[in-house]
Amino acid sequence: MECSCRWSNGGGRNIHKGALGSIAIGLLLIGGYTAWSVASKPDARTTSQSVAGGDALVEIVVPASLSEQAEVGKRSFEQNCVACHGENAVGRDGLGPPLVHIIYEPNHHADESFQRAVALGVRSHHWSFGNMSAVEGLVRNDVAYIIAYVRELQRANGID
Numbered sequence: 001m002e003c004s005c006r007w008s009n010g011g012g013r014n015i016h017k018g019a020l021g022s023i024a025i026g027l028l029l030i031g032g033y034t035a036w037s038v039a040s041k042p043d044a045r046t047t048s049q050s051v052a053g054g055d056a057l058v059e060i061v062v063p064a065s066l067s068e069q070a071e072v073g074k075r076s077f078e079q080n081c082v083a084c085h086g087e088n089a090v091g092r093d094g095l096g097p098p099l100v101h102i103i104y105e106p107n108h109h110a111d112e113s114f115q116r117a118v119a120l121g122v123r124s125h126h127w128s129f130g131n132m133s134a135v136e137g138l139v140r141n142d143v144a145y146i147i148a149y150v151r152e153l154q155r156a157n158g159i160d
């Protein structure tokens with residue numbers, strides 16, 4: 001069969017076939033790798049049920065008990081943040097990052113960065129989930145409780 005590519009000609013045909021061959025092998029390798037990496041992806045679910053869709057992004061230990069402040073924060077987190085940051089702040093695939101993550105340790109993201117995130121929103125810079133809009137209806141004190149909650153989750157997972 002005649003190759004329809006413009007640049008093919010008698011002498012070049014073998015080279016051309018060779019190139020096609022290596023592209024095919026390359027695609028096979030990429031395909032194989034993708035299948036392998038999907039198959040071997042560790043199951044990132046937490047012990048608690050994650051919110052429908054948007055799988056958890058980290059596996060964490062949930063502390064047996066929370067301080068009173070953190071309990072209040074947890075309820076507020078579940079109303080205002082869980083849709084993107086996931087139950088127990090483990091993140092949601094495609095939606096929002098886990099806050100129980102070394103990136104958000106107090107030294108790198110001090111409490112004020114949580115206050116700013118809620119009050120002003122966040123321009124995406126650590127992940128590829130896009131920007132976070134400001135969350136309406138919360139005062140600094142509400143956010144302080146949420147921070148207490150997230151910090152307790154972090155500490156239970158060695159992020160301090």
Ligand code: HEC
Pocket residue numbers: 077080081082083084085095096097109113114117118122123124125126127128129130131132133135138146
């Ligand atoms: C609509 C989805 C969504 C909601 C709701 C949401 N977030 Fe976010 N949040 C994000 C995304 C996306 C990022 C950006 C991550 C990045 O790329 O840096 C983010 C980032 C953050 C950060 C990191 C800020 C920084 O300086 O890097 C904090 C802290 C945070 N969110 C806290 C909260 C809290 C607390 C709530 C609830 C009051 C909340 N978020 C609600 C999606 C959301």
